[in-house]
Amino acid sequence: MSLAPPNNSVTKMEFDFIRQFILERSGIALDANRMYLVESRLGPLARRRQLNGISEVVARLRAQRSGDLALAVVEAMTTNETSFFRDVHPFESLRTTLFPEIIQQKGRVDLWCAACSTGQEPYSIAMVASESFPQLLSQKKLKILATDLSTEVLEKARSGRYSQLEVNRGLPAQLLVKYFKRQGRDWHISDRLKDAIEFQQTNLLTVRVAQKMDIIFLRNVLIYFKEDNKRRVLTNIRQALRPGGYLFLGGAETILGLDAAFETVRIGRTLCYRLK
Ligand SMILES: C[S@@+](CC[C@H](N)C(=O)[O-])C[C@H]1O[C@@H](n2cnc3c(N)ncnc32)[C@H](O)[C@@H]1O
Incomplete structure (x- = not known):
């Protein structure tokens, strides 16, 4: 068992997989320069679920494309900015x-x-x-x-x-x-x-x-x-x-x-x- 801290950076292959996954599930198109967004949103999700970094999130999604983790990943990648009477x-x-x-x-x-x-x-x-x-x-x-x-x-x-x-x-x-x-x-x-x-x-x-x-x-x-x-x-x-x-x-x-x-x-x- 490795005691090294989980690596929360994302490789190009993992990023491409997540990008395609999010596009199919939600329609949200992540720009090619948004690797930081995947890292900042999925890193904490991996930690909360005690997974070994984003790599393990991706590995699990590859094995099982639906279910609880899939939903959580899509939700984490949505932008929910809103306010009362926005734009009036x-x-x-x-x-x-x-x-x-x-x-x-x-x-x-x-x-x-x-x-x-x-x-x-x-x-x-x-x-x-x-x-x-x-x-x-x-x-x-x-x-x-x-x-x-x-x-x-x-x-x-x-x-x-x-x-x-x-x-x-x-x-x-x-x-x-x-x-x-x-x-x-x-x-x-x-x-x-x-x-x-x-x-x-x-x-x-x-x-x-x-x-x-x-x-x-x-x-x-x-x-x-x-x-x-x-x-x-x-x-x-x-x-x-x-x-x-x-x-x-x-x-x-x-x-x-x-x-x-x-x-x-x-x-x-x-x-x-x-x-x-
Ligand atoms: C930026 S918020 C906009 C909230 C509100 N309409 C406003 O203008 O303040 C965008 C919302 O769209 C939702 N969303 C993204 N993709 C969606 C989809 N495929 N189907 C339904 N809702 C989606 C997100 O979860 C997020 O809550």
Whole structure:
């Protein structure tokens, strides 16, 4: 038995294997210069699982490509950066334009928050509804489906527990006081908001949602994909959107050249896409 500390650097062959594995499982395309990212994310994972460095992680994945370790590796390679009311304007456009329009048309709103990470995005949407259209929540006329690939982030999202640092990012003080209770060092979100949201684990590469949504938030996830997978995800997303429904992407993302079924709509200071 070797007593040498595990080696957390990754060889070119191991990196290529991980890159391909992550691409197949999640659609996330790691650039060729991202070896450090694999080392910094999978090194700690190997340690937690008492494996002999990334080499042993790779060896085990080669032998068994599904199961618990495979899931943990994919999850470790996702980037889960998010915050309350991220980029503000999409949430503003719900308040000023889209919620009133859809409420008038059909009296309820069905919204899918795809790639919801740790939940700040769907909870921000629920707060917009509660503040400006309280009947949506009190009459259970708002349904938010919130999904992500990572079970770890979904667990946190479901718990609705956030640290001081997390609530300091983007959440106005009056909403913190109104919708959160302090418990120990954390802030817990109110059950009233939680009740409007259903969290589910899904992979955007393969997902099929039977329901027709009025609005889909698909923000800050396509940037990690190559063009073929972007198209594939957009096709899956489009099937879950009703004609005339709206799609929001992240500020650095566009649908132009990828899917001709959408037209661009400007609402206040945000751009979104309407399914023709
Ligand atoms: C950067 S976060 C974006 C969170 C939020 N939408 C926002 O804009 O703040 C990207 C999320 O996409 C998820 N993700 C990556 N690949 C995915 C896939 N194939 N299917 C579903 N979710 C995926 C990651 O787990 C991560 O939580």
